[in-house]
Amino acid sequence: MHADTQPRPTGGHDHGALLDEDRAGAAATVFRLLADPTRLSLVWFLRDGERSVNELASLVERPAPAVSQHLAKLRLARLVRTRREGTTVWYRLRTDHVGHLVVDALSHAEHAEEPA
Template identity: 60%
Template structure:
């Protein structure tokens, strides 16, 4: 597997380590993980996201505000409706890998190895 890396960014002394910790903190919430997963197929409205993650629109809006602050999602306004999408593929890749790691913790033979 080829990993696109910049050697300077992946050293223990990287200036990005503390920022990476903040990214993990943002993603360390089940509702936010569910929101990222719900956005994997594209843009969604707050109400649609609320239905998909089984939370109130107000709660989802609060989580989306945090994800926006962390530049994980972007918003597009259309009239009085807000539509959210992932900023790039990186948060999705982190979430997918975390889910795969969770499968290893729960299942003797994870489904992604079958």
Template identity: 50%
Template sequence: MPARESMPTAPGAHLRPPDSARLAEATEVFAMLSDVTRLHLLWLIAQGESDVGSLTERCEASRTAVSQHLAKLRLAGLVETRRDGRHVYYRLRDGHLRRLVMEALSHADHRVSGQAPHD
């Protein structure tokens, strides 16, 4: 069986072999996910659109730190914003990122809990 058919994929997955530009872009995404606070923020935002205040309460980080991490995530193109009066709401840019965050944390759960991996 060709390797392409054996790889589990999300619906509508892009299966072309990665070139240097795509590898560099993916590396940047993983670099943004490598910070504990940013990963936690992305997981929280994956649950639904949130503002800085609610993210600060749920993230256990200072408002300043949360704001700085959100700015980095926005500049990296991983989150988008929507203004409603004085509030700015954050949401994930796309479903690819949502699945990536959820899969990374599911993988971590298996490693921490000792559950056998699965596909």
């Protein structure tokens, strides 16, 4: 058998033999979305709970219309969900997973800056 078709050890987690293309593509889409500093910051601030567009715009120091566009991309990718209350739209993370991913990525970036 070809080496790429063999199951690989998963460090105690049984996630199946190989990562299929659909899951890999979905994960790559998440990484592409989070490659933008503004969207990364938005997810960072949404880890603590629900926030409005204006509150997020203030936190990331960007205009509200630009923040709304970033949030729309995150919503279409099913990373955040919304709730409308009157004229205010509230955003929150769909799950904790993406928040953990951002924390891990920022931690990795911090450690990667340390001398070897």
